[in-house]
Amino acid sequence: DAKxxxxxxxxxxxxxxANLPCNHSTISGNEYxxxxxxxxxxxxxxxxxxxxxxxxxxxxxxxxxxDRKSSTLILPHATLRDTAVYYCIVRVGNNQGGKLxxxxxxxxxxxx
Amino acid sequence: GAGVSQSxxxxxxxxxxxxxxxxxxxxxxxxxxxxxxxxxxxLEFLIYFQGNSAPDKSGLPSDRFSAERTGESVxxxxxxxxxxxxxxxxxxxxxxxxxxxxxxxxTRLTVL
Numbered sequence: 001d002a003k004x005x006x007x008x009x010x011x012x013x014x015x016x017x018a019n020l021p022c023n024h025s026t027i028s029g030n031e032y033x034x035x036x037x038x039x040x041x042x043x044x045x046x047x048x049x050x051x052x053x054x055x056x057x058x059x060x061x062x063x064x065x066x067d068r069k070s071s072t073l074i075l076p077h078a079t080l081r082d083t084a085v086y087y088c089i090v091r092v093g094n095n096q097g098g099k100l101x102x103x104x105x106x107x108x109x110x111x112x
Numbered sequence: 113g114a115g116v117s118q119s120x121x122x123x124x125x126x127x128x129x130x131x132x133x134x135x136x137x138x139x140x141x142x143x144x145x146x147x148x149x150x151x152x153x154x155l156e157f158l159i160y161f162q163g164n165s166a167p168d169k170s171g172l173p174s175d176r177f178s179a180e181r182t183g184e185s186v187x188x189x190x191x192x193x194x195x196x197x198x199x200x201x202x203x204x205x206x207x208x209x210x211x212x213x214x215x216x217x218x219t220r221l222t223v224l
Contacts, residue, residue, distance in 0.1 A: 036213075043116075043203050043215030044155065098168055099145060100213065102154040104119065 009107040018075040023087030025069040037084040116216035137206030145205045
């Protein structure tokens with residue numbers, strides 16, 4: 001079973017920041033938080049991952065609370081092409097663990 | 113460079129027939145994964161190969177499902193005596209050790 005809970009859907013206006021929350025209250029000390037997204041009819045795409053520090057890359061920022069029980073993925077300037085299902089996944093280790101356990105994700109709709 | 117490729121892109125078969133799905137991972141990627149995605153659902157892990165280690169088969173739903181991988185290259189997922197509930201998109205992913213997973217476009221299997 002997935003160890004994360006996410007809202008099933010969210011809307012965001014084009015050009016605004018999209019903030020996608022994720023709860024992972026049972027996360028263990030050696031588990032990382034990963035985010036993937038799946039655009040309709042495509043395979044999932046990696047976005048970002050982190051352990052306890054906030055992370056930023058060219059796609060997004062990841063904010064992890066100090067107790068690590070929740071996190072937020074931020075798309076700073078959402079575009080219509082960011083419409084997708086966003087999956088928050090916790091996974092053992094940075095170089096271990098193999099499989100990803102996907103939950104239902106959040107369906108983000110970016111509207112003009 | 114070339115990404116993960118899968119073939120065929122679509123497969124329609126009759127109940128009871130066997131099917132073989134193929135995955136060509138990114139060259140040099142040591143880890144390879146198979147997932148299944150039923151219509152409107154999240155991804156389900158099926159099987160994971162890492163180098164010469166014994167594969168993690170914990171996600172295979174029944175003994176009708178099997179997979180092989182030749183070294184660190186091509187993998188085939190075989191479904192014997194297909195059933196209608198096997199209808200889904202079968203996704204393959206590869207990664208360098210166990211870092212970010214790169215997904216292929218998937219094979220859409222329809223069992224009539």
